[in-house]
Amino acid sequence: MVQPVSLSSKISRLNTYLEEKGLKRTLQREIITKIFLSSDTHIGLDNILIKARRKNPKIGSTTVYRTMKLLVDCGLATPRQFGDGRTQYENLPEDDHHDHIICLKCSRIEEFHNQQIEDLQLKMADSLGFKVLTHKLEIYGYCSACR
Amino acid sequence: MVQPVSLSSKISRLNTYLEEKGLKRTLQREIITKIFLSSDTHIGLDNILIKARRKNPKIGSTTVYRTMKLLVDCGLATPRQFGDGRTQYENLPEDDHHDHIICLKCSRIEEFHNQQIEDLQLKMADSLGFKVLTHKLEIYGYCSACR
DNA sequence: GTTTATGCAAACAATTTGCACGCGG
DNA sequence: CCGCGTGCAAATTGTTTGCATAAAC
DSSP, X not given: OOOHHHHHHHHHHHXXXXXXXXXXXXXXXHHHHHHHHTSSSEEEHHHHHHHHHHHOTTOOHHHHHHHHHHHHHTTSOEEEEOSSSOEEEEOXXXXXXXXXXXXXXXXXXXXXXXXXXXXXXXXXXXXXXOEEEEEEEEEEEEOTTTO | OOOHHHHHHHHHHHHHXXXXXXXXOOHHHHHHHHHXXXXXXXXXXXXXXXXHHHHOTTOOHHHHHHHHHHHHHTTSOEEEEOSSSOEEEEOOOTTOOOEEEEETTTOOXXXXXXXXXXXXXXXXXXXXXXXXXXXXXXXXXXXXXXX
16 A cells, blocks of 8 residues: 555545536546556556556546546646657655756666755746746756766 | 857857768758757747748758757757647757746746756755756746736 | 758657547436 | 546647658768
């Protein structure tokens, strides 16, 4: 089991959203949402489809696309493109935002969080008239072992 | 005129590359390269094609795709995906780093530079034992017109 | 002349849409 | 029942590839 508390709170966020909009709770939406929420960091549509079909072989890719769009709309998922043409969805633990620092030699990825940087970003965005929803910060370099 | 010095130095970088690889200098490549290099910051393939056809209506989209790939290979262009499905190419004056803020509704992209953020990143990386080579910061949200 | 480049059309891949049917409320 | 959801197939969109011809060297 993966973090039952935050998981169920997220599922209830989806359900609230569905109710507000007069949408329906279906088995497919539940399956797809659970797969996404228990994915580690990023997951692609192809992968979601494969896992979903293990639970219900009749699920179609259209439904996965549409459900993921729903999850984006209610703030549970963030779509990302890493340059290979496919969209990946990121599942971010809402209270644990982090950025990445990546070693270009050994590919080690470490995570960090710096509130000062976050605050400055908000200030920056605000001065440009933007309302921030999310952001991505990646630092590339050499780690202590490789430098 | 836009920075004639750096522009011609970049064009000669392309020509050197072509020579090394035994490739040919053609009118199309010159037109497309100049359009790209004098574009402000980012430019998409559709836009390049339109401008190129104003100079030579027979230019095909295939050639634009292939030429932009060339420019990437010789280090003059950086491909970027901002989430609307199309690839944009960034023309960066090699010493002028900037970050991006992207509107998720209208796809408008603005640039900014904030030295405080850059400094904090260095400090952050240093405390993790990393030597920074480069980084990428993208903020996503709604712009003043869309919020 | 030989080799690479071009432009068209066809192929591809990821995603979206139209529609008849099924299911949730 | 009524309306939204689903899954299929067809349509769209961005990009790549095959091929005959044209241009560079």
